[in-house]
Amino acid sequence: MIENLTLNLESQFYYKYKIVMFSAILFCAISCKKNDVPARNSILFLSHIYKSKTRIDPRVEQLNLNKYEHIWLGGDICGDSDIKYSTLEYINKVLKVDQPGNYWALGNHDVEGENYDWLEKITGKKDFYTIYHKGLNVIVLNTNLEPPECERLKLQNDMFQNVCDTIQESSHLIILSHHVVWNHVKEMPSLWHRANANYPAWQSRCKPMSRFDHVLYNRLVEVQKRGIQVIFISGDYGQKEKQFQFRCNEGVWFIGSGIDHSNRLMPDTLKNTAKDLILLLNHSPENRTLDWQFLDLDSLLEEQNSIF
Numbered sequence: 001m002i003e004n005l006t007l008n009l010e011s012q013f014y015y016k017y018k019i020v021m022f023s024a025i026l027f028c029a030i031s032c033k034k035n036d037v038p039a040r041n042s043i044l045f046l047s048h049i050y051k052s053k054t055r056i057d058p059r060v061e062q063l064n065l066n067k068y069e070h071i072w073l074g075g076d077i078c079g080d081s082d083i084k085y086s087t088l089e090y091i092n093k094v095l096k097v098d099q100p101g102n103y104w105a106l107g108n109h110d111v112e113g114e115n116y117d118w119l120e121k122i123t124g125k126k127d128f129y130t131i132y133h134k135g136l137n138v139i140v141l142n143t144n145l146e147p148p149e150c151e152r153l154k155l156q157n158d159m160f161q162n163v164c165d166t167i168q169e170s171s172h173l174i175i176l177s178h179h180v181v182w183n184h185v186k187e188m189p190s191l192w193h194r195a196n197a198n199y200p201a202w203q204s205r206c207k208p209m210s211r212f213d214h215v216l217y218n219r220l221v222e223v224q225k226r227g228i229q230v231i232f233i234s235g236d237y238g239q240k241e242k243q244f245q246f247r248c249n250e251g252v253w254f255i256g257s258g259i260d261h262s263n264r265l266m267p268d269t270l271k272n273t274a275k276d277l278i279l280l281l282n283h284s285p286e287n288r289t290l291d292w293q294f295l296d297l298d299s300l301l302e303e304q305n306s307i308f
Contacts, residue, residue: 043283045279071095072281098123105141136174172288196265259277275299
């Protein structure tokens with residue numbers, strides 16, 4: 001009798017154990033699947049995310065990037081992104097640069113070796129280009145180009161001008177660059193103590209020499225007046241100030257976004273408290289809208305880890 005009772009208790013315990021384990025596995029499967037499904041038309045903008053010459057910030061590396069449909073990069077991804085072929089392979093593997101809808105505006109740390117052929121081979125994308133995707137017309141600029149690289153500057157400038165001449169159906173024109181080249185735009189607040197390396201003197205072409213605010217900005221205003229929202233996002237940001245957004249009187253938006261794991265250029269009073277922010281955009285092709293918000297990187301990672 002005692003033996004039968006013991007067996008019965010063991011059976012009940014084993015049965016309950018199986019139920020608990022099955023429920024845990026099912027919950028995990030559902031949770032993991034849910035967190036691996038990208039939010040439709042979500043775009044994560046990451047910039048200045050290097051930790052070393054060959055590795056990105058481990059916080060970014062730990063993010064579940066599968067949650068986002070697209071990833072846009074604003075440059076300075078590794079300290080020496082293109083010195084080693086393997087580093088570019090690593091960047092592409094983690095950040096999926098080669099996938100449709102993902103873009104990379106190259107920073108100065110990304111082209112130290114000027115191995116543009118490696119970049120194109122691995123990512124399938126050139127150093128500057130334009131593309132239409134789901135109602136967004138995107139121009140990716142290489143602001144590392146400068147005189148005497150006049151021929152390539154001309155090709156890039158012609159590309160920019162052609163888009164401004166022909167864009168019609170797009171809801172938005174998005175320009176991605178690494179350097180902040182727009183500081184001298186009329187009514188723009190000074191960015192000398194905000195952007196990492198303010199670069200308003202960048203020349204968009206050689207003949208005649210012309211800064212962004214002298215020629216290209218006027219073309220963007222023309223596009224804006226045709227009812228197409230223009231948004232210029234630059235990634236050389238995060239060392240002195242964690243985010244920037246400004247709408248000019250003509251309606252053009254300018255956004256600066258980037259991180260810095262050390263806060264080394266922050267004022268002493270903020271070095272230990274300033275939080276790295278990353279930019280999340282949400283695009284609705286049906287409604288022809290593009291909204292954005294800045295998210296605390298550390299909090300985002302903590303929330304993600306708490307789910308698991």
